[in-house]
Amino acid sequence: MTTITQRQQDEKNANSLLKDQRNQKIIFWIFLAPALFSFSMVQIIPFAIGVYYSFTNWSATAQPSIDFVGLTNYFEAFKDPTFLYATIITSIYTLFNIILVNVIAFSLALLVTSTLKGRNIYRAGFFLPNVIGGIILGYIWKFIFNQFVPSIAGAAGFTYLSENLMLGDSKTALMAMVIVSTWQSAGYIMMIYVAALQNVPKDLLEAAQIDGANAWQRFKNIIIPMVMPAFTVTLFLTLVSSFKQFDVNVSLTNGGPSTMFMGKAIKGTVLLAMNISETSTISLNTAQAQAKAIVFFLVLVTFSLIQVYVTKKREVEL
Amino acid sequence: MSNKRIILRNISEVLTIALVIMFLIPLFLVLINASKTNNEIIQTPLAMPTSWSTLITNIQNILSNPNIGYSQALFNSVIITVFSLTGITIFSAMAAWVLLRTRTKLSSAIFTLFVAAMVIPFQVVMFPLVKWFGIFQGFTGIPMLRSYFGIIVAYIGFGSSLSIFMFHGFMKSIPHEIEEAAYVDGCGKFKTFFLIVLPILKPIYVTVLILNGIWIWNDFLLPMLVLGKGTPVQTIPLAVNNFAGAFLVSWDLMMTAILLALIPIVFFFILAQKHIIKGMVEGSVK
Numbered sequence: 001m002t003t004i005t006q007r008q009q010d011e012k013n014a015n016s017l018l019k020d021q022r023n024q025k026i027i028f029w030i031f032l033a034p035a036l037f038s039f040s041m042v043q044i045i046p047f048a049i050g051v052y053y054s055f056t057n058w059s060a061t062a063q064p065s066i067d068f069v070g071l072t073n074y075f076e077a078f079k080d081p082t083f084l085y086a087t088i089i090t091s092i093y094t095l096f097n098i099i100l101v102n103v104i105a106f107s108l109a110l111l112v113t114s115t116l117k118g119r120n121i122y123r124a125g126f127f128l129p130n131v132i133g134g135i136i137l138g139y140i141w142k143f144i145f146n147q148f149v150p151s152i153a154g155a156a157g158f159t160y161l162s163e164n165l166m167l168g169d170s171k172t173a174l175m176a177m178v179i180v181s182t183w184q185s186a187g188y189i190m191m192i193y194v195a196a197l198q199n200v201p202k203d204l205l206e207a208a209q210i211d212g213a214n215a216w217q218r219f220k221n222i223i224i225p226m227v228m229p230a231f232t233v234t235l236f237l238t239l240v241s242s243f244k245q246f247d248v249n250v251s252l253t254n255g256g257p258s259t260m261f262m263g264k265a266i267k268g269t270v271l272l273a274m275n276i277s278e279t280s281t282i283s284l285n286t287a288q289a290q291a292k293a294i295v296f297f298l299v300l301v302t303f304s305l306i307q308v309y310v311t312k313k314r315e316v317e318l
Numbered sequence: 319m320s321n322k323r324i325i326l327r328n329i330s331e332v333l334t335i336a337l338v339i340m341f342l343i344p345l346f347l348v349l350i351n352a353s354k355t356n357n358e359i360i361q362t363p364l365a366m367p368t369s370w371s372t373l374i375t376n377i378q379n380i381l382s383n384p385n386i387g388y389s390q391a392l393f394n395s396v397i398i399t400v401f402s403l404t405g406i407t408i409f410s411a412m413a414a415w416v417l418l419r420t421r422t423k424l425s426s427a428i429f430t431l432f433v434a435a436m437v438i439p440f441q442v443v444m445f446p447l448v449k450w451f452g453i454f455q456g457f458t459g460i461p462m463l464r465s466y467f468g469i470i471v472a473y474i475g476f477g478s479s480l481s482i483f484m485f486h487g488f489m490k491s492i493p494h495e496i497e498e499a500a501y502v503d504g505c506g507k508f509k510t511f512f513l514i515v516l517p518i519l520k521p522i523y524v525t526v527l528i529l530n531g532i533w534i535w536n537d538f539l540l541p542m543l544v545l546g547k548g549t550p551v552q553t554i555p556l557a558v559n560n561f562a563g564a565f566l567v568s569w570d571l572m573m574t575a576i577l578l579a580l581i582p583i584v585f586f587f588i589l590a591q592k593h594i595i596k597g598m599v600e601g602s603v604k
Contacts (some may be wrong), residue, residue, distance in 0.1 A: 027416065028420050035412070035413035035474070039432065039478045041450070042471070043435045046449075046450050047438060050445070108337070111333070116327070124587075124591045128584070128587060129345075131587045133583075134536070140576055143348075147569065148347060148364070244439060246538075250538070273441055277539075280445055286445050289445060297437075
């Protein structure tokens with residue numbers, strides 16, 4: 001008698017356990033479904049299509065069939081002078097941007113972490129440009145470079161600046177883009193430094209002061225090493241965001257003015273992201289745009305891997 | 319404090335104020351030049367406006383200008399941002415929760431996929447995305463291109479990676495026992511999630527909202543591809559860009575259009591600056 005009931009009980013338990021597991025599975029998929037659906041719609045499926053299409057002759061115009069062409073697009077992309085030019089000026093732009101943004105952001109961070117009365121207001125003031133979209137602030141600065149700068153330069157007697165528009169020459173226009181993106185992101189990067197500077201222990205600095213370390217020695221031997229991890233973060237943030245710059249490029253220069261490169265007249269300030277775009281929208285060669293985008297992607301993956309490596313290595317050392 | 323230090327502090331206070339003013343001059347220039355006629359701007363972009371009533375006239379011009387369609391664009395931007403944010407936060411929190419609490423290989427593989435996708439630059443998926451949306455639309459009849467639905471799905475898809483990652487990280491710190499207690503008390507999974515887990519997520523929820531909100535509000539390339547240029551559904555950045563294409567010589571109207579585009583975001587920043595700065599910095603460090 002008891003054995004039967006025991007067995008029945010076991011079966012019942014096993015059944016409810018099975019039912020529970022099945023329920024768990026259903027719940028798992030119900031909860032995951034909306035996010036996974038949208039994610040697949042815009043990332044997984046387009047990524048797969050995108051990789052495949054980089055090996056075809058996909059064009060932005062109507063075509064009877066899309067055919068496999070192997071690595072042709074990649075070879076063509078590397079032979080394309082506009083792509084080479086975009087890679088060069090994107091590197092220059094990125095280098096200047098990293099230096100300028102970080103130097104300014106770190107200096108501002110030192111100012112707003114000292115004992116100033118209005119430091120919270122100042123932080124907010126420096127941060128504000130960062131919440132404005134790249135398109136809109138590009139147009140604001142277009143006005144500044146085209147109207148405001150010539151006007152004050154003329155009044156101050158700098159005839160060179162009043163007669164030559166910064167956006168009128170491809171070299172100065174690239175620097176104009178550096179100025180705009182520095183203005184946009186310095187306040188943001190500043191806040192990351194602020195967080196790091198606030199973590200520097202006060203008693204450590206005081207102890208050093210008592211031991212006779214002067215301001216420069218404290219800065220060099222305590223503050224800088226303590227802020228090093230933040231440098232890794234800000235360096236990669238500015239590196240990746242400069243490399244991907246698109247919005248300011250569109251609104252401030254729209255790729256112009258033209259310049260000579262390898263004996264050809266090309267648009268002088270087209271960064272990589274814009275070059276990829278234009279390969280499809282202007283040259284109508286979407287497959288080649290895909291090939292360039294994949295190369296672009298691989299470079300960014302390399303940056304990320306280096307960042308992970310550097311961060312991990314530092315964690316081990318600590 | 320010694321005299322020398324007080325003087326030094328006052329000098330840096332004045333210096334910082336000067337720097338803040340320098341930083342904000344571009345925005346100030348927008349305001350004063352939106353209050354002038356085009357001739358006045360070309361003569362002296364620095365001068366204060368002769369009469370602020372010009373600002374009202376300029377604003378009326380912009381609002382009635384069919385080329386910018388400001389009120390419609392504002393409405394669209396609000397609808398798209400609000401629905402995308404609601405979707406991103408709830409769906410990502412739900413996904414992050416089951417991905418964390420289900421300990422299977424499949425579950426961790428899906429989580430890795432979401433996180434790994436963060437390195438994919440938009441340029442790789444943008445043209446295939448438009449193509450795929452077109453194919454999907456053709457098969458199912460669900461409007462994906464030039465529609466609210468399509469762009470909201472797109473934002474949920476692109477926003478889910480970072481959001482799931484952040485929710486996942488935060489949820490690790492919530493003790494499992496709270497949920498088990500609720501379960502023992504007869505709470506189903508849905509009830510447990512919406513009544514117990516979701517309220518605990520509030521601090522990270524605000525961060526995720528802000529990070530995605532600022533991105534979506536300012537985004538340009540995705541709406542340009544999914545909604546198209548000059549179609550009935552335009553967002554504010556698109557509207558400003560369309561307007562610039564047609565009116566870049568009339569700086570008075572351009573400045574007014576920019577001013578109107580700035581007002582909502584600057585107003586929001588002033589209201590919630592503490593949360594915004596904190597949220598955006600947290601998002602970056604992760």
